[in-house]
Amino acid sequence: MSLADLTLAELSEQLAAKTVTSVQATEACLTRIAETDPTLGAFLKVDGDGARRAAAEADASPRRGPLHGVPVALKDMILTVGLETTAGSRILQGFVPPHDATVTARLREAGAIIIGKTNLDEFAMGSSTETSAFQKSRNPYDPTRTPGGSSGGSAVAVAARQVFGSLGTDTGGSIRQPAALCNVVGLKPTWGRVSRSGVIAYASSLDQVGPFARTVRDTALLLQAIAGRDVADSTSADVAVPDYTASLEAGVKGLRVGLPREYFVEGMDPEVAQAIRDAAKTLEAAGATVEEVSLPHTKHALAAYYVIAPAEASSNLARYDGVRFGHRAKDVKQLRELYDRSREEGFGPEVKRRIMLGTFALSAGYHDAYYVKAQKVRTLIRRDFDAAFTKVDVLLSAASPTCAWPLGEKLDDPLAMYLMDVLTLPTNLAGLPGLSVPTAKSSRGLPIGAQLLGRPFDEATLLRTARALERERTLTTWRP
Amino acid sequence: MAISDFQPVIGLEVHAQLLTTSKLFSTAGTTFGDEPNTHTTPVCLGFPGALPVLNERVVELAIRTGLALECKVNERSEWSRKHYFYPDSPKGYQITQYEFPICEWGGLTLDVAGKRVQIRRIHIEEDAGKSVHDAADGLSLVDLNRAGTPLLEIVSEPDLRSADEAVEYLKVLRDILVYIGVNDGNLEEGSFRCDANVSVMRKGAKDYGTRCELKNLNSFRNIKLAIDTEIARHVEIIEAGGTIEQETRLFDVNRVETRSMRSKEDAQDYRYFPEPDLPPLLVSAEQIAKVKASLPELPRARRQRYVEQLELSDYDAGVLTADRAFADLFERCLAAVGGPAKKVSNWFLGEVSRLLNETGVKPDAVKFTPQQFAALLAAIDAGTISQNAGKEVLGEMFATGAEPADVIAKKGLAQVSDTGALEKVIDEIIAGNAKNVEAYRAGKVQVLGFFVGAVMKAMKGKGNPKVINELLEKKLKG
Numbered sequence: 001m002s003l004a005d006l007t008l009a010e011l012s013e014q015l016a017a018k019t020v021t022s023v024q025a026t027e028a029c030l031t032r033i034a035e036t037d038p039t040l041g042a043f044l045k046v047d048g049d050g051a052r053r054a055a056a057e058a059d060a061s062p063r064r065g066p067l068h069g070v071p072v073a074l075k076d077m078i079l080t081v082g083l084e085t086t087a088g089s090r091i092l093q094g095f096v097p098p099h100d101a102t103v104t105a106r107l108r109e110a111g112a113i114i115i116g117k118t119n120l121d122e123f124a125m126g127s128s129t130e131t132s133a134f135q136k137s138r139n140p141y142d143p144t145r146t147p148g149g150s151s152g153g154s155a156v157a158v159a160a161r162q163v164f165g166s167l168g169t170d171t172g173g174s175i176r177q178p179a180a181l182c183n184v185v186g187l188k189p190t191w192g193r194v195s196r197s198g199v200i201a202y203a204s205s206l207d208q209v210g211p212f213a214r215t216v217r218d219t220a221l222l223l224q225a226i227a228g229r230d231v232a233d234s235t236s237a238d239v240a241v242p243d244y245t246a247s248l249e250a251g252v253k254g255l256r257v258g259l260p261r262e263y264f265v266e267g268m269d270p271e272v273a274q275a276i277r278d279a280a281k282t283l284e285a286a287g288a289t290v291e292e293v294s295l296p297h298t299k300h301a302l303a304a305y306y307v308i309a310p311a312e313a314s315s316n317l318a319r320y321d322g323v324r325f326g327h328r329a330k331d332v333k334q335l336r337e338l339y340d341r342s343r344e345e346g347f348g349p350e351v352k353r354r355i356m357l358g359t360f361a362l363s364a365g366y367h368d369a370y371y372v373k374a375q376k377v378r379t380l381i382r383r384d385f386d387a388a389f390t391k392v393d394v395l396l397s398a399a400s401p402t403c404a405w406p407l408g409e410k411l412d413d414p415l416a417m418y419l420m421d422v423l424t425l426p427t428n429l430a431g432l433p434g435l436s437v438p439t440a441k442s443s444r445g446l447p448i449g450a451q452l453l454g455r456p457f458d459e460a461t462l463l464r465t466a467r468a469l470e471r472e473r474t475l476t477t478w479r480p
Numbered sequence: 481m482a483i484s485d486f487q488p489v490i491g492l493e494v495h496a497q498l499l500t501t502s503k504l505f506s507t508a509g510t511t512f513g514d515e516p517n518t519h520t521t522p523v524c525l526g527f528p529g530a531l532p533v534l535n536e537r538v539v540e541l542a543i544r545t546g547l548a549l550e551c552k553v554n555e556r557s558e559w560s561r562k563h564y565f566y567p568d569s570p571k572g573y574q575i576t577q578y579e580f581p582i583c584e585w586g587g588l589t590l591d592v593a594g595k596r597v598q599i600r601r602i603h604i605e606e607d608a609g610k611s612v613h614d615a616a617d618g619l620s621l622v623d624l625n626r627a628g629t630p631l632l633e634i635v636s637e638p639d640l641r642s643a644d645e646a647v648e649y650l651k652v653l654r655d656i657l658v659y660i661g662v663n664d665g666n667l668e669e670g671s672f673r674c675d676a677n678v679s680v681m682r683k684g685a686k687d688y689g690t691r692c693e694l695k696n697l698n699s700f701r702n703i704k705l706a707i708d709t710e711i712a713r714h715v716e717i718i719e720a721g722g723t724i725e726q727e728t729r730l731f732d733v734n735r736v737e738t739r740s741m742r743s744k745e746d747a748q749d750y751r752y753f754p755e756p757d758l759p760p761l762l763v764s765a766e767q768i769a770k771v772k773a774s775l776p777e778l779p780r781a782r783r784q785r786y787v788e789q790l791e792l793s794d795y796d797a798g799v800l801t802a803d804r805a806f807a808d809l810f811e812r813c814l815a816a817v818g819g820p821a822k823k824v825s826n827w828f829l830g831e832v833s834r835l836l837n838e839t840g841v842k843p844d845a846v847k848f849t850p851q852q853f854a855a856l857l858a859a860i861d862a863g864t865i866s867q868n869a870g871k872e873v874l875g876e877m878f879a880t881g882a883e884p885a886d887v888i889a890k891k892g893l894a895q896v897s898d899t900g901a902l903e904k905v906i907d908e909i910i911a912g913n914a915k916n917v918e919a920y921r922a923g924k925v926q927v928l929g930f931f932v933g934a935v936m937k938a939m940k941g942k943g944n945p946k947v948i949n950e951l952l953e954k955k956l957k958g
Binding site (some may be wrong): 085087092095097099194197198199201203204206233235311314315317318319321323324325359363364367371 | 522526527531532534563565571573623751756757758759
């Protein structure tokens with residue numbers, strides 16, 4: 001067994017006991033990456049030298065906490081000083097950030113080792129990691145299939161035991177959906193729980209950074225390191241951060257679990273639906289009460305999301321103009337030509353589609369019919385959740401309506417691809433925390449994840465519930 | 481029909497740069513004239529992942545402005561993004577306030593006619609960078625030092641009826657902004673900029689005509705010229721049976737004409753939407769009250785007080801209050817002297833102004849203290865020194881901060897008021913000028929001047945003229 005097969009918490013204990021070193025753990029990860037990544041394509045950039053240097057420093061310095069000396073990976077939406085950060089786009093190829101994102105800095109302060117940058121859908125726009133300008137990532141449980149997206153690389157890196165944990169971003173399900181497809185835990189915190197400073201923006205009012213790990217405990221440890229108010233992000237919340245591991249084993253006795261009726265959608269894989277009902281039974285057996293609840297406006301969420309997210313994206317991506325950084329078209333004579341060609345050459349088709357969609361939705365004459373209307377829907381969706389959370393403490397559903405699908409299958413059918421986020425994106429519209437935890441193995445040997453949704457800033461309850469489910473499964477030892 | 485048959489209607493949009501040391505949403509400095517692109521952070525440069533963080537000082541200055549302009553200060557306002565592509569706009573959008581500005585519905589009163597002009601809104605926004613065209617080899621260069629500098633946009637209602645009124649509004653507005661310390665009032669350097677919306681309607685008509693927006697107005701003279709030129713253009717078109725197209729026009733000061741910049745159809749679609757990177761701007765009633773308490777007396781009120789309570793002329797009051805620091809110095813000196821105000825005012829309009837102008841020293845940085853100034857005036861009143869010597873003493877006090885008594889002693893400026901010493905000289909002169917004494921006594925009183933001059937000469941200018949006069953008159957009358 002390789003050191004890389006340990007969980008984050010196990011490695012952490014051994015590092016604390018000095019039975020292993022960070023350099024050893026880092027080398028184990030680099031070896032695993034060298035062996036598996038030519039097939040899996042999780043990493044856009046592996047910073048072997050930087051990681052080895054950081055690991056040696058960690059071994060030589062006083063222990064700072066559970067992440068001290070632990071190798072992790074970051075989605076390539078998250079800035080790393082001196083290390084190219086591309087958002088999976090040609091337009092940012094060669095962009096070397098002048099500073100770390102707040103989450104990067106917090107991980108470094110906690111002693112974590114940044115091994116590299118993971119693949120993603122271009123600017124996080126996609127559900128399969130196939131819109132990356134650079135490479136495809138493959139599902140470690142079946143390399144002919146997608147790992148999901150957009151944080152596919154971060155999910156793969158953790159699932160394939162290339163690193164002990166990773167960070168992704170979730171704008172409509174981009175952490176929870178790939179986590180579900182890759183048999184790992186993925187957590188999207190409450191909007192404002194984690195700083196977005198230094199995280200490349202897709203849709204600012206929906207974006208949130210969160211961890212991937214192989215166990216619920218590992219996930220809690222990662223969240224602990226990155227959560228909390230940051231003065232560099234005015235929308236980060238000034239809400240106290242609890243000790244996420246403290247109540248992890250407290251069980252679910254008396255917990256009220258809601259099954260949203262609308263989340264058993266048409267076209268859903270019956271095996272996935274059954275796995276969620278089984279998960280509900282497991283929680284019930286552990287002492288929770290389960291009841292069906294209704295989130296009546298769910299059917300409008302997808303439409304609202306695909307107005308709001310592209311609208312914000314069209315704005316956030318306006319800065320990629322070839323003037324100050326990133327790709328600049330060659331031999332241009334006029335300003336307009338510089339813009340047109342730099343963006344034409346720099347952006348891929350899905351990004352262009354969303355920029356056009358968003359620009360249209362914000363245009364004079366359409367603004368009210370699309371953008372304003374979508375905001376109203378957003379309010380209704382938030383109210384649905386508020387109402388549900390007066391009756392129950394957590395909501396349980398699938399994170400993805402299907403298991404991992406074959407690569408290329410939905411790439412030419414945007415709507416089919418968008419539907420893959422139907423169970424996750426309402427959470428982003430409402431700003432709530434959501435988590436995906438492995439719950440079953442399908443008859444074809446593919447992972448199925450259960451999604452847990454909670455009240456604002458109540459990540460602790462999600463982790464505790466996920467742990468209760470995890471304890472009754474053996475999926476953490478199911479290696480690809 | 482003639483131009484006099486038409487009523488011009490003018491509304492003004494002023495962009496005033498706020499006097500802060502750092503930018504609206506970044507820690508970069510706001511000093512001008514430095515090497516291009518040296519006052520920039522990832523926020524100013526629109527780098528990926530860079531987020532705006534509000535400079536709280538800007539909010540304070542915006543509230544200050546709102547209160548000085550009698551506006552309602554909104555406890556909740558919002559930020560919006562205004563989109564356009566241009567190299568001096570690094571994010572591709574400007575963060576501004578659109579639907580919910582920080583201040584609304586105030587106004588100011590013009591001096592001449594006492595007319596009230598309504599202010600519709602004041603909002604905070606970031607300035608753009610600067611494009612330098614044809615800098616070298618037909619290239620355009622971009623300097624982002626100014627990008628993100630805080631601006632207030634102050635929008636008037638179309639309440640102005642002539643170019644002169646428009647200019648007066650701007651002067652009053654600028655005086656207020658400078659007075660309350662939010663803006664430096666410099667039109668030439670662009671820290672106080674103005675766009676004018678101009679239309680005309682036939683006198684007696686109810687509906688406003690189609691307006692045109694004038695840009696590139698960088699002096700009061702040009703503003704008047706541009707508006708008058710535009711009014712004449714509108715009247716000419718309407719009289720010829722044409723219609724005015726709504727458009728943005730650029731004023732060309734060399735040709736004295738306005739030129740179309742873009743028509744309504746070409747107008748940008750800014751695609752406003754609420755800025756998701758910033759929470760709504762919340763201002764508490766306590767904060768507003770605190771700013772209100774710190775607000776200085778405004779120029780118009782101060783002027784009125786000078787006329788009514790200090791009994792100064794309109795002219796004196798106007799000059800004294802034109803600059804806040806100058807008026808403050810005047811008031812401190814007046815308090816030390818004790819009055820009358822007119823006497824202190826004369827010194828300020830005369831010698832003090834002259835010294836400030838010649839040296840460029842700011843009124844709040846003068847070296848003499850109000851107590852020293854009062855001591856100087858007391859020395860003149862007591863006849864210790866002449867009025868003229870007093871000017872010399874003030875010059876020295878201004879330059880060095882020396883005590884007036886020391887200056888008088890050092891320069892030997894004290895007058896002789898000792899009647900014994902003076903009488904001796906006077907007696908000698910009367911004895912030596914019998915002819916003139918006779919003339920005086922025969923009623924030719926002008927000869928007194930000859931005697932005064934002779935005595936002053938003999939005293940080498942240091943005789944107290946008042947005492948000399950009295951003694952001479954007494955002795956000559958016999």
